[in-house]
Amino acid sequence: MTLPAALRPLLETTLGPGGVIAVPAALEPYERDETPGLAAAPDLVVLPRTAAEVAAVLRLATEHRFPVVPRGAGTGMSGGSVPVRGGLVLSFERMNRILEIDEPNRMAVVEPGVITGDLQAEVASRGLFYPPDPASHQFCTLGGNIAECAGGLRAVKYGVTRDYVLGLEVVLPTGEIIETGSRTLKNVAGYDLTRLIVGSEGTLGVVTRIILRLLPQPESVRTLQALFSDIRTAARAVSRIASGRILPRALELIDSGAIRAVESFLKQDVSGGAGAMIITEVDGPATATSGEIETLAEVCREAGAVSVKLARDKDEQDRIWKFRRSISPALYTIKPRKINEDIVVPPARVPDIIAEVQEIAKRHGLLIVCFGHAGDGNIHTNIMLEESERPRAELAVQEIFAAVLRMQGSISGEHGIGTSKAAYLRLEVGAQALEAMKRIKLALDPNNILNPGKIFLSAE
């Protein structure tokens, strides 16, 4: 779409100096997120500073019926922040303040544009801990984390973003500013609007302030890296750890394709040619973690690890995690294209889904790289391809999703539906639950101005 020309001066007045980006070259960074192969140009980008400004923009959008697409740092993996129908991108670059860290109550109040890693570091300096830890924590924003209900590395013990959001200030699509939740750990006053907004991918309301729960920083953290000759053996080790009595705070599985990619990307041989890697980490009182990490090391050895290394200090821990966090950028060096999926199965089914994905890859002659948060059953499956392989890859995706749903899993653990999985949502939730979701969307956004074209297929 193209916005009416008269809107631009109105928006400039509303948002003040530097509040509107209109130069085509300057709009270009707002065309895409990290979803492969997806881009669409916004008509304008606006940079609000307050909830009132967001409300003014949404009232204009209601009046003139143009799409408004909220955007954090654009690190999303399913197209959530891409303006597929044009209109305005609402970027939170100017709403990036940590407003308060309430130490006695262990809460933080932030604007949506705060980088997740910045909050983690700030609270850590005060002996506090913000557990959700998406792999992109150095870049992604808390507003984006809330829109997608981001998970990450520590969900196996600590849960996901949803579990740390106590309250929100939200601007509804029709322009009302509401507050949800409170500064309390419990709250059952009416419907849980907080958690309806979390994970709604910017389609039900625009978050303008966030109250987050924090924890005391764990006294000690111990990390281990185990190497295996093949992925199936490693997956069985994951499954044993996941059903054991020790609850690790991270339990990651990395296959040979990902290992090779990272080793080439970082230009170092870390694994000596291993076929799979597990990284796991425990935290808690120092009196407990030493014994726990030794127990997990023993489980890995008994399950067939060819080598197990316990990090001796923070530096070694950081090196292990740097390896893990390098996977996403490294994969781009293997093949020009990828289709990245974000499947999740019951944790004990990890060996089964890994075996099934391998079968599917073989059947279609595709390279599928698997890695991710295996402790909570969440595996990032990346189909690496030349453009010519795409039709086969699409078939493989359908087969992978069918296997996941047979195992009572989900097609998206933490990346969201956006545009890239909208065609498959019905397969998971069924026509009637999808209809219920659409009735909720219509109830809160009757004019369909907020992030249209996401989650639901246009034709539906």
Added chain:
Amino acid sequence: MTLPAALRPLLETTLGPGGVIAVPAALEPYERDETPGLAAAPDLVVLPRTAAEVAAVLRLATEHRFPVVPRGAGTGMSGGSVPVRGGLVLSFERMNRILEIDEPNRMAVVEPGVITGDLQAEVASRGLFYPPDPASHQFCTLGGNIAECAGGLRAVKYGVTRDYVLGLEVVLPTGEIIETGSRTLKNVAGYDLTRLIVGSEGTLGVVTRIILRLLPQPESVRTLQALFSDIRTAARAVSRIASGRILPRALELIDSGAIRAVESFLKQDVSGGAGAMIITEVDGPATATSGEIETLAEVCREAGAVSVKLARDKDEQDRIWKFRRSISPALYTIKPRKINEDIVVPPARVPDIIAEVQEIAKRHGLLIVCFGHAGDGNIHTNIMLEESERPRAELAVQEIFAAVLRMQGSISGEHGIGTSKAAYLRLEVGAQALEAMKRIKLALDPNNILNPGKIFLSAE
């Protein structure tokens, strides 16, 4: 209302032998829950055995426009299961099976009529742990816990019911059977219908099957009871523990009125005339909990405790918790009536809200008994009264709520809004959030047949 006479045989056919209760005397137990002074007679009670039967009932209700009120064990405190507009009570007495305990994945699948304590005991026998622990756990049902998003004694560390619900089978008011969530710890496929239903007090859908997350049973549990000369000193000790580095799994505060009531009810002097009691408990690896409980004991002593007792074994722990769980029944022995509130404030404000409630009690010449989950800021404030004191008591309630909201708390931590707090919901959430909630209600229950008259005032 009175149902059309023709409905009864239809329902009897649908629900089979023993599926419909129509004898007035047999309906009487379904007139009330644990909300003081509230009762209303249903026209009929139906006892479904399957989701399909629930759906059939809801389709009849849609066709004939009569209210349907889901009911667990009737232990609610805000009127959620009372049929205030007559119609059908849908009781889950015949849907009370634990369908599966999936040990490798640490999940349980249950019907809504399962008693919470029965599930706790069953999973404990397998080395697993279901943390949510309402004080009524021996009587209340998991379906009721989900309707109200029950909290309880362990929320300070483990969160509330919401945090353990992975998926639901739900019958929508219009009769469709949907499944939400999955058997996974992460799931972002579309809107979070699971957590919209949790805490919706049986107004948005009828839960017919529940997938719950379990944890490994903690290796050790240590409990302490500390006595104080007065409630304000005890409240300060709570606040110090709550903001400290050790996260107890329970942190309860009990005032002198509650202590006296329980001592008289149990016919034993436990406290030697103390003015307040704290019960706190830690769990985790045995190497850690011994030191942690000693540290908490020291915090209590430094904060002015007159005595601190560490439970030496399971028997002593059980005695301490029996004291705590006896408060609700014991209070009925003090005065004929009570108004029980369920306020929650940021944990560090517990001393302030306790002081404020005492002021309000004094000003109105009322006896207000305070106890509860002080570690998460959730205080049950019980105004004990003769009928003649009610007008003063109503004023006191308004003043207490105003104080709670000034402290950024909530008028209901875990009991829900139901009918008893519906008049105050707008005060907390504001007119526009209330309107958004009503739009969601209308979207899912267009005929207002499911638990009408709850959460929202009729006149609104």
